[in-house]
Amino acid sequence: MYPYDSKCCLLWILLILNKGLCGSTCSPMVKENDSISLNCTAQMAKKSSWKLDNKVISTCLNSSSSCNVTNNDVFTANLHNEIHYLTINNAQRGFKTFTFFSDDVKVEACSCDLCVTSKPAKPTCQMPTLDNINTSLNIVCETSSVYPDAVCSLSHFNTGVPFNGKVWTATNRSGGELSNVSVKCFISIYLNDVSPSEESFRVSFSPTCNLNDGTYNKDLTSDSDFIPLTFKLPTVYPINCTDSEHTPIGSMATCRCELSDVGNPPGSANWYTDYGREVGIPDGRSSILTVSFNASDRTPRFYCRPVSILNTTSDISQIMFQPKFYCPPQSPPVFTVTNADIVDTKVLVTRDVNVKVSCHVGDVVTSVTLECATQMMTAVGQYASWTVKVNESIDGLSCRCTAKDEPGCYHQAAELTFTLIKDKDLTLQWLVVGLGTAGGLILIIIVSAFIIRRLIKKPAQQKDKTKTQNQYDNICNEESIYSQIYDNNDYANPTSHDQTVDSFDSIENDKHQRAMTK
Numbered sequence: 001m002y003p004y005d006s007k008c009c010l011l012w013i014l015l016i017l018n019k020g021l022c023g024s025t026c027s028p029m030v031k032e033n034d035s036i037s038l039n040c041t042a043q044m045a046k047k048s049s050w051k052l053d054n055k056v057i058s059t060c061l062n063s064s065s066s067c068n069v070t071n072n073d074v075f076t077a078n079l080h081n082e083i084h085y086l087t088i089n090n091a092q093r094g095f096k097t098f099t100f101f102s103d104d105v106k107v108e109a110c111s112c113d114l115c116v117t118s119k120p121a122k123p124t125c126q127m128p129t130l131d132n133i134n135t136s137l138n139i140v141c142e143t144s145s146v147y148p149d150a151v152c153s154l155s156h157f158n159t160g161v162p163f164n165g166k167v168w169t170a171t172n173r174s175g176g177e178l179s180n181v182s183v184k185c186f187i188s189i190y191l192n193d194v195s196p197s198e199e200s201f202r203v204s205f206s207p208t209c210n211l212n213d214g215t216y217n218k219d220l221t222s223d224s225d226f227i228p229l230t231f232k233l234p235t236v237y238p239i240n241c242t243d244s245e246h247t248p249i250g251s252m253a254t255c256r257c258e259l260s261d262v263g264n265p266p267g268s269a270n271w272y273t274d275y276g277r278e279v280g281i282p283d284g285r286s287s288i289l290t291v292s293f294n295a296s297d298r299t300p301r302f303y304c305r306p307v308s309i310l311n312t313t314s315d316i317s318q319i320m321f322q323p324k325f326y327c328p329p330q331s332p333p334v335f336t337v338t339n340a341d342i343v344d345t346k347v348l349v350t351r352d353v354n355v356k357v358s359c360h361v362g363d364v365v366t367s368v369t370l371e372c373a374t375q376m377m378t379a380v381g382q383y384a385s386w387t388v389k390v391n392e393s394i395d396g397l398s399c400r401c402t403a404k405d406e407p408g409c410y411h412q413a414a415e416l417t418f419t420l421i422k423d424k425d426l427t428l429q430w431l432v433v434g435l436g437t438a439g440g441l442i443l444i445i446i447v448s449a450f451i452i453r454r455l456i457k458k459p460a461q462q463k464d465k466t467k468t469q470n471q472y473d474n475i476c477n478e479e480s481i482y483s484q485i486y487d488n489n490d491y492a493n494p495t496s497h498d499q500t501v502d503s504f505d506s507i508e509n510d511k512h513q514r515a516m517t518k
Contacts, residue, residue: 029115029209029217030091032147038098038112039085045102050077050086052098060084091116093147093178117207117217118147118180123224125203131188134265135309139187141203141224145180146171151208151216152185155223156201169211191231191265191309199229234263234306235317239286242323249293249409250364253323257304258286267308271321274301293325295407327409333359333368333401335416347418349390357416358385359401366406372399388418395420 030036042048050058058077060067067077067084076087088095091114099111125141141152152169172182185203203224206216241255257269257280271280271289279302280287289302305318335342338356340349349355359370361382368384370377377386384401388394397418404411 028112029117029207029215030088031217031220032091032093032116032118034091035087035089036091036114037085037087038100039083040100040110041083042100042102042104043082045082045104048079048084048100048102050075050084050098050100052095054099058084058086088114115209115217116147117209117220118145119220120150120183120205120207120222121145122222123152123185123203123205125224125227128227128229130265135191137189137191137194137229137265139185139189139201139203141185141187141205142182143185143205143222144182146183146205146207147178147180149181149208149211150183150205151211152183152187153204153206154187154189154201155204156199192311194231195311196232197230199231200226201229202226230264231310232261232263233308233310233312233317234259234267234269235261236269236304236306236319238304238319238321241321247293247323247325248328249325249405249407250328253291253325255289255302255304255321255323256283256286257289257319257321259306263306263308263310265309267306269304270307272303272305274303280304289321291323293407299324328363330410330412331362332412333361333403333414335359335399335401335414337416342416345416347416348421349394349418350421351390351392353390355388355390355418356385357388357399358383359399359403359414361403361410361412363403363410364405365403365410368401368403370399370401373397390418390420392420394418 028036038050040048046062048060048062049056056070057075058067058069060077060079062079062082065079067079069075069077074088074090074092076085076089078085084100086098093116095114095116097111097113099109101109120143123141123143125139128137128139130136131138139154143150149171150169152167154167166188168186170184170186172184173179174181183205185205187203204221206218206221208216236257237260239256239258242253247253255271257271259267259269262285268282269280269285269287270278270282271287273279280289287304289304291300291302294300299322301320301322303318303320336358337347339353340347340355342348347355347357357370357372359368361368363382365382367378367380368382370379370384370386372386372388375386377384382403386399388397388399395418399416399418400413401415402411402413
């Protein structure tokens, strides 16, 4: 826009006679109720006049150098050195086109459109708001007492880059043609051009008569108050993160990055690799990172950064997560065999049998390899087996089982050696086994007899309530035994006599002899 110079409080309109033509320049702006002076020269004229909308408002005669006006309160006219002056003492909104005429036929009529304006009231602005996608900041300001129209502009003081955006106005003409109007200014600031900074801005309204030609009267500009505005990045912090020093291979390391401050405009959080690739999963105000062990990158680093539309390359607010994987304790492979026995790491076998050797790993591994002599087989997973035909040459044969995983964390091995049992060794072995079995049977018979004898008790319904359980448990206290005890031929009171093991033996012998006699 092109402001009108404030020093031209009085506009001099000069109509220059050149070869009988009248030339003039006219772009005046005047505040309502202020004064402005117009003039034009016609050296050969006897009579000249100024008209407003084709109505004569002043007439001057060169012969008498006198001038008359139609309204002394509004206009003043005079003639000096053949220059016809017209002063508008009180500019009114209805004043528009002023035209100069003379009786000199060589002078053409010239006109000037006057622009009468009013100073807008002090603007008021709403708090800035973001658009739906957080890429632009929208500002709405409004002013009143505008005539005939106004343009708005944005000015600011900042530490970042200048604002770029779009500005447009909307006029509300609710009254007549000469009434005041209210004007709204809509400003959209593109945030991708703005850096994090402390800003302050204001909106200015300037009156104009033509919104299209870009001219305005800067002396009649009204400014809003400065409005502070802070552009800042979001900040992030980690929560619920796996201990970076204690992540076993085979497990997942996780870390949640959450916004502690959403920033202005609001941003988000996300995880990135060292190479800038996005790896996080958005979850509301946070981003979740899930990492498994990668043998090609054993010490990965991940960064959670605040994401904002603002123009910045700062990484001050980012956080780093570096999981460290370790190999958990591993158990060695375990052997099992059929048709044979394992003693320590030796397989005891006899001739002419088929022995199935199996190897199993309890941990998760990639493959298991079983080697027996020149035979080798590799199975994917945790299990491998092989069948060995035993003959005379089997003595000293070894089987080796190895297992490993893809990350190289597990690499364990175990070994078995075959020992052929000879015939004499086999006989001795069966003898030992037989003796052991016989001894076990004898022991079982003795224990069983003792238990049966202990179970001989008086039936529950015949118990003497005056006796304790211990008396019943003691075989020496049973009444059937009392009647068999003799001491000095007194069997009226058998309980008063001492009872010994010898006594019981005598009783048993006596019973045996009676049975033989019968």
